[in-house]
Amino acid sequence: MGGVTSAASTPVPASSPKLSTPVEQGGPPSSVLGLAPVIPVVVLEDAADAVPLARALVAGGLPAIEVTLRTPAALDAVRAIADEVPDAVVGAGTVLAPEHVEAARAAGARFLVSPGWSPRLLGAMKDSGVPFLPGVSTVSEVVTLLDEGITELKFFPAEAAGGAPYLKSLASPLPRARFCPTGGITLASAPSYLALPNVGCVGGTWMLPADALAAKDWDRVRQLAREAARLAA
Numbered sequence: 313m314g315g316v317t318s319a320a321s322t323p324v325p326a327s328s329p330k331l332s333t334p335v336e337q338g339g340p341p342s343s344v345l346g347l348a349p350v351i352p353v354v355v356l357e358d359a360a361d362a363v364p365l366a367r368a369l370v371a372g373g374l375p376a377i378e379v380t381l382r383t384p385a386a387l388d389a390v391r392a393i394a395d396e397v398p399d400a401v402v403g404a405g406t407v408l409a410p411e412h413v414e415a416a417r418a419a420g421a422r423f424l425v426s427p428g429w430s431p432r433l434l435g436a437m438k439d440s441g442v443p444f445l446p447g448v449s450t451v452s453e454v455v456t457l458l459d460e461g462i463t464e465l466k467f468f469p470a471e472a473a474g475g476a477p478y479l480k481s482l483a484s485p486l487p488r489a490r491f492c493p494t495g496g497i498t499l500a501s502a503p504s505y506l507a508l509p510n511v512g513c514v515g516g517t518w519m520l521p522a523d524a525l526a527a528k529d530w531d532r533v534r535q536l537a538r539e540a541a542r543l544a545a
Contacts, residue, residue, distance in 0.1 A: 340442040344423045345464050345490055345512025347376035347401055349544040350502065352537070353494060353515045354379045354389075361528065362389035366397040368530040369519070372537025378405040378425055378515060381412055387419045394420025407444075410436035417442065425492075425515075427468050429453075434460070445492055449473040454482065454489050463488050464512070469495030476504040483510045502543055516540070 341347055352369055354377060356362055362385075366377055377400055379390050386404070393402040403423035404416035413436040416424060424437055429446035434457075437444040445466040448454050457465060467479060470493035479491055493505050494515030505511050519536035523529075 340422045341376075341401055342443070343464060343512075344376070344403070344425075344443045344445055345492055347513065348374050348541065349506055349513055350374055350519070350540040351376045351378050351403075351492065351494075351513055351515045352519055352540075353405060353517050354520060355382055355517075356385050356389045357383055359385040359388035359392060361525065362392040363396045364528070364530050365520075365525070365533060366393040366400045366402070368533040369537045370397060370399045372519070372534040373541030374519070374537045375399055376401045376403065376423075376513075378403045378423075379421075380405040381408075381416065382406050387415055390416060390419040390421050394422070403442075407433070407437070409433060413437055413440050425466055425494075427466070429457075434462075451482065451486070454486055458486065458488055463490060465489060465491050466515070467491040467493040470505070470514075471496030471501070476501070476508060479505065479508055479510060483508065486510075499539060499543075502540070506543055 352374055369377055379386055379402060381404055390402055390404055393400050401422050403425060404421040405425040407413060407416060407424045407426040410432060413424060417440055423442050424440060424444040426433060427447040434446060445464055446457060447466040447468040449468060472495060479493060490510050490512050492513050492515055493511060497514050497516045498518050502514050505514050519533060519540050524532045
């Protein structure tokens with residue numbers, strides 16, 4: 313499995329974090345937006361880091377983990393987390409084509425996230441059997457997806473596309489649409505998004521600083537994840 317190891321300095325917590333969306337062991341969640349207030353967006357260069365990183369995030373209270381398909385190690389990382397961290401709900405991000413959908417599902421991804429969408433990609437995600445978040449940044453895209461019966465969306469790139477004020481302006485005219493904004497969000501700015509009635513969670517990377525990942529400082533990742541998880545309070 314690409315040299316993946318299950319060694320980790322961070323122990324698995326004695327009890328799993330409580331999820332607001334019920335998830336059967338190993339099965340897909342009913343909704344991506346109800347898994348946690350924050351979904352860590354993970355880019356892994358080495359699949360051997362996948363299991364200890366996932367255990368640190370779960371121990372900190374962030375069980376939903378989006379592994380982006382941006383590196384050769386990504387699918388091995390998804391597979392390792394799915395196989396070895398049962399308390400994690402691992403998904404695949406940066407899903408750009410139907411073949412990504414198939415590969416991610418085969419690796420054990422339990423949800424899918426894309427930065428945007430095309431009719432072909434949307435069809436593959438619909439057929440995948442797992443929940444998914446297609447990316448949008450315009451009102452027309454939101455209306456088009458609502459017309460397709462899709463109400464849970466990724467708002468990307470959140471800060472560059474208008475941030476929390478933009479999403480707030482959509483709540484009244486498009487009350488069925490709910491979002492996971494991602495892109496440039498920090499611990500300081502996340503509460504302004506989570507306070508909105510049409511935001512279910514946010515995606516972010518601030519709990520995964522590059523220096524901590526390079527040093528394999530899983531305790532620091534766990535502490536930062538714990539800070540992020542407290543945003544639900």
